[in-house]
Amino acid sequence: MDQGTLSSPLLSGIPGLVHGFVPDARTGPPGIRRPRQVHGDRVVTVGELAKGATPEADAVLTRPGEPPVGVVTADCVPLLLVDPRGEAAVAVHAGWRGLAAGIVERAEAALRTAGARGPLVAAIGPAASRCCYETTVEIAGRLGARPERVRPSRPGHVRVDLRGVAKDRLGALGIGEERIELAGGCTICDPRWPSWRRDGERAERLLAFVGWKRRGRIRAGEER
C-alpha cells in the first residue's frame, strides 16, 4: 500500500475493521469496491455494486464478510462512518452538493437499516478546508454552514470549512465530538494530497476505504 496512507487512531481501535486514506487511489489495496460517483446523495450497498452495471452513488455500505468499499475525492470530503459493534460501515464522498443534499444523513440512516443501534464513530479525511476553499455566499447558505465554519473573502464569496460542515452534520445526528476524528488537513495547501482546485484536470484521486476483516464478526457467545 502507498506509504503515505493515513489511518485514524479512532477507527484503528475497532476490532475487525480495516480502513485508510490513500493519497493516490491507483496505489490503494486491491479489491476495493467503488460506485460511479456523481455528487449526489444516494447510498448503495456493496451487494448492489456487485449486480453488474456499477450504479451511480456517492456512498457505499459494507458488512462483515463482504468486500471493502471506497470512494475517491480531490477536495471533497471523504468520510468513513462506522458502527463500532461491527454491523456495518459506509464510505461517503461528500462534496458541497452531497452535503447540501443530505448524504451524511442518508449514510447514517443506511447504517441504522443495516442494524447499527449504538453510537457511531466517524473519520473525516483530508479535504478542502477554510484556509483555501472559497465558494459563493449562496452555496454556503445551501450547506447550512454555521457562522464559525465560514470566513468572508471577496464580495459575494466566503471561505468554508467543508470538513467542519460535515462534522456539524454528524453532530446533529447525535455523534459526539469524541467520536469524530479529523484525519489529515487541507488538500489544497498540503501537496501530499490530490486537489482539484490546485491541480485541475491532472489531479490524482484520494481513496478512502473501509471494510471488515474476514473474521471481524463478533463471535457467538458475546453479547450482540
Ligand SMILES: [Zn+2]
Ligand atoms: Zn488550505
